[in-house]
Amino acid sequence: MRILLLGGTWFLGRAIAQRALLSGHDVTTFNRGRSAPDLHGIAVVRGDRTDEDDVRRLASHGPWDVVVDTSASEMAPYQVQAAARMLAGVADRYVYLSTVNAYTGWPHEPLDESSPTYYAPPNSGRDFGAEQGTTIHYGMQKAGCENAVRDAFGEYATILRPGVILGPGEYVGRLPWWLRRSERGGAILAPGRPVQSIQPVDVRDVAAFALDAPLGDFNVAAPQGRATMGDFLTACLEATGGRGRLVWAPDGLLKKFGVREWTEMPLWRTAHGAWAVDSRRAVGAGLSCRPLEQTVADTWAWLVSGQEPVKHPRWDDHGIDSEKEQKILAVLG
Ligand SMILES: NC(=O)c1ccc[n+]([C@@H]2O[C@H](COP(=O)([O-])OP(=O)(O)OC[C@H]3O[C@@H](n4cnc5c(N)ncnc54)[C@H](OP(=O)(O)O)[C@@H]3O)[C@@H](O)[C@H]2O)c1
CATH class of the missing domain: 3.40.50.720 (NAD(P)-binding Rossmann-like Domain)
Incomplete structure (x- = not known):
């Protein structure tokens, strides 16, 4: 072609x-x-x-x-x-x-x-x-x-x-931030509920679908219920050596501290439909989504390979400041 x-x-x-x-x-x-x-x-x-x-x-x-x-x-x-x-x-x-x-x-x-x-x-x-x-x-x-x-x-x-695209080469700074935070270890502030379903899609899977997709409109997200926030953060810990410990903070507490959804805690979004994107039409047309654990592990391998990401201007908006994180962790005991 x-x-x-x-x-x-x-x-x-x-x-x-x-x-x-x-x-x-x-x-x-x-x-x-x-x-x-x-x-x-x-x-x-x-x-x-x-x-x-x-x-x-x-x-x-x-x-x-x-x-x-x-x-x-x-x-x-x-x-x-x-x-x-x-x-x-x-x-x-x-x-x-x-x-x-x-x-x-x-x-x-x-x-x-x-x-x-x-x-x-x-x-x-x-x-x-x-x-x-x-x-x-x-x-x-x-x-x-x-x-x-x-x-x-x-x-x-x-x-x-x-929806959200992750994977090797990511320029936005979402998964890279979580990986670097996991690498630092210690008590890690984890947002919301570990069972919250999330639907990030691997950049390589979007790429394959973009080349093969038929005519028409398609949502491109991992299937609902396939992975959770808990799976995601556990995969980050595993990929980076497992030195950290997740401490889950309820949405209300994070909001009380004025934590910005999506950016300060990448992928944390409380709105009802954020992770309720039906992608069955794309899956039926050939979208194949690899396990989130593989996306996380491959992105870590890319990050530590020494290849510098070409950063998006919004890269520095991502991730919570460690002083603020400590303040919230102190409340959680
Ligand atoms: N990242 C996500 O989570 C996400 C989620 C949903 C949708 N999307 C969509 O996915 C697409 C993002 O793809 P990407 O940024 O990764 O694409 P990309 O194609 O890898 O990067 C953007 C490209 O556009 C070129 N470009 C920018 N302005 C240009 C201009 N005026 N003339 C010619 N070329 C120009 C850039 O090259 P030069 O600067 O060298 O010209 C660069 O090659 C966007 O449409 C975005 O809305 C992304």
Whole structure:
């Protein structure tokens, strides 16, 4: 297959590039050459997707069987629309990496692919929805980008909506923080309930599905009930040598101390629907999720291999300050 990857160098895009090469596909990436180097064996076209001339030049390198777009997380719908329209003449179909944030109900309600998404026109600008606050604005922008892809490719679009993606190369700093904290050992503040189901998905499993997924919309998350917060933190302890001891803090206590969900305690989220994403449609279409323990162990192996992650600007937002952690642990005895 001839594949065009918009992005393709950082975290998910890199994993897709690796997988595509391993599967023997002919891969072209398009990026500015800023975030991370391209893999060997790939045809690289340098350019900015927001620049019409660059995208026109890119299109002259086609045709492709499929475009896989991971580089749109900071793009406004009108920018995705402009690039997708130009590529529609040289590519058969388009796979767009969206997010569960595109649903109006996330993270408050359980959801499947029939749940309502935000509405934003395919040509909306960066400010569309800004007055709604950061989370809703992001969801509206991503929903608008989905519409932009549908506007250009019609039924030949695949929309993938992952929840939290973890794995080797992670640039956000969620699993890396938990692993480094586990390595330090001692009493480790563990958020909420050990039996809380969580659904992080391995970046390599998202990559494989992105290349094989049929047309349509798919939630991309590990199946519900397959792993818990307790499994996750135990796996972190095991991977890093098992020197720590988990001390579980109820949600209410963490809230009393003003602990920020999602960032200060990565993966801790109390809203009812945060980990109630139905991914059975994707599983039925071929999404295969490896055990969370393997994701954790492989990410630790990657972290200690000396390869520096190319960090996301939000990396430093993750993890609780150790003084604050000690204060909460003191209350728990
Ligand atoms: N991480 C998660 O937990 C998570 C969860 C849900 C959904 N997602 C979605 O997954 C996707 C993230 O993938 P990723 O960031 O790992 O992808 P990636 O493809 O590995 O990285 C982003 C790529 O986009 C390129 N890029 C950025 N701006 C560009 C521009 N103006 N013109 C051309 N190229 C540009 C970057 O290269 P240069 O900077 O060199 O140009 C880089 O290669 C996003 O769509 C995100 O919404 C992620």
